[in-house]
Amino acid sequence: MDFSWSTEQTARYEETVRRTADAFPADRPRRAAGRDDWLALGRIGALGACLPAEHGGGGLGALDTARVIEAVGRTCHDTGLVFAASAHLFACAVPIAEFGSAELKKRFLPELASGRMIAGNAMTEPESGSDVSRLRVTATEAPGGFVLNGEKSFVSNGPAADVLVTYATSDPDSGHLGQTAFVVPADARGVLRSEPFEKMGLSSCLAGTVTFRDCFVPADQVLGAEGMGATIFQTSMGWERACLFAGYLGLMDRLVEECVGFARERRQFGRRLAEFQAVSHRVVDMKLRLESARLLLYRACWEMDRGGRATLPVALSKLAVSEGAVESALDAVRILGGRGYRSESGIEAALRDAVPSVLFSGTSEIQKELAAKELGL
Incomplete structure (x- = not known):
């Protein structure tokens, strides 16, 4: 097993982070994505990462695509926007790319990859x-x-x-x-x-x-x-359950960083919050969920790229990421206290955006049913 990223992959991640930060700064008001936002998502590569290069896409595999979506989710504080882009790509553009006629691909994929058309x-x-x-x-x-x-x-x-x-x-x-x-x-x-x-x-x-x-x-x-x-729907769900949830990895990563910074700076009873074990251990739990879910998601995408049967790793990945995102967002609210509960913090929005992740693309219970079936149960 090789846990390192190539120079090209690292450069792509850093470039995606930079472009996302430029297009969607942290203080951007949360609002429904306008046409300019969709075009910006297209330029970043979030709308066509895994689509064929001949149709305006990035031609990337599942693992590299997930890394792009993770970078966008890490940098863009509006998870709803990241979700919109991912649903557009994985539930709509991917089925056209994999099962559409040559004419359908030519007609729709360049428009979808660029953001000129919304799916x-x-x-x-x-x-x-x-x-x-x-x-x-x-x-x-x-x-x-x-x-x-x-x-x-x-x-x-x-x-x-x-x-x-x-x-x-x-x-x-x-x-x-x-x-x-x-x-x-x-x-x-x-x-x-x-x-x-x-x-x-x-x-x-x-x-x-x-x-x-x-x-x-x-x-x-x-x-x-x-x-x-x-068959087409299950194929798109494989991509969505794996790669869409990379955006939530980015969210979880950002929450860990924000909580670490807050715990280091905030003082109570004459001590930094980081010195209270109740706080530091909660942050460690957040980090553990992030890294565990990340490994499961990367492994699921790796299996998809190999062409193997990825039903079990994808189900486990989706389950770990979605449940972990909810728990970590709730932990972040607790760590920041009243500040985390206020709308301007962005933390309470992270919790609200995390909750539906256990419902869409198949509920957590459905993921357990899929996993149980794969285990012969």
């Missing part, structure tokens, strides 16, 4: 969160394509999207083999989008409902082939 992930339904095998949105075959009907909920980037990657049941009698994936322009006739939801965290990533009402989708906008939807 929304339309998979979750009101009655289908964790159970993605029972989609109620239907795709009825019609001359030259399919007609979509039904509702998708919690569509990440949905209210701002230019294009949607969505999934529907095209053959209700075939179970998971009856699901088909589609690329749908957000302004297509029959696509209705709600106003953004109010959420506990990740406020910079707009999310809302998308309803399809007799929305015709040409056959050339099908990803892969009819019936491949479940």
Whole structure:
């Protein structure tokens, strides 16, 4: 095992940190990402790191991509923005890159990699969160394509999207083999989008409902082939559960640094906080969670790059990062006390942004089910 980064990888990480700091300074107000923000994310490389170079991407593997996303998450204090970029890349652009026709790739990937076009992930339904095998949105075959009907909920980037990657049941009698994936322009006739939801965290990533009402989708906008939807979705989830959560590694890393600095400077009862074991041990717990989760995530990405079966390492990685992010954000609030509870500290926002990580991309309970199945249980 080699735990070092090459000169090229180190330089890429440092350059990503620099570009992110320039584009998104720590005092940037938290707000929904505007077009300028998306273009800046494109220039940083956050929107196309693993997309093919011939289509404007970085051509990176999973491990190098995760390192880019970690650098962005470490430097950008708005985790909602990092999440929006990652959902755009892993849940939308990656399926097009891996399963789209040559024409779909040429049409969409350069726009998505640059940030000139925003993608929304339309998979979750009101009655289908964790159970993605029972989609109620239907795709009825019609001359030259399919007609979509039904509702998708919690569509990440949905209210701002230019294009949607969505999934529907095209053959209700075939179970998971009856699901088909589609690329749908957000302004297509029959696509209705709600106003953004109010959420506990990740406020910079707009999310809302998308309803399809007799929305015709040409056959050339099908990803892969009819019936491949479940396979395509699981592939995108592998990328998302591994690489998206690298952004939370960056968040955890930043929280450790902030708590170390605060404990060294803050004095109570005539002593630095760092001299109180109750504080120093809590910081050590944060560091332990970070390094343990980081190793699991890097290992999962390494397995993906080798082409191996990465279901177990990816599930363990996602579980460790998401649960660790929540615990460490809560520890940071406790260490900073009243200061950490105030909005201007950014610490309370880190906690609110960490909580949904145990829900999206498969809940922690779903990750345990996947791991148990891989262990033969």
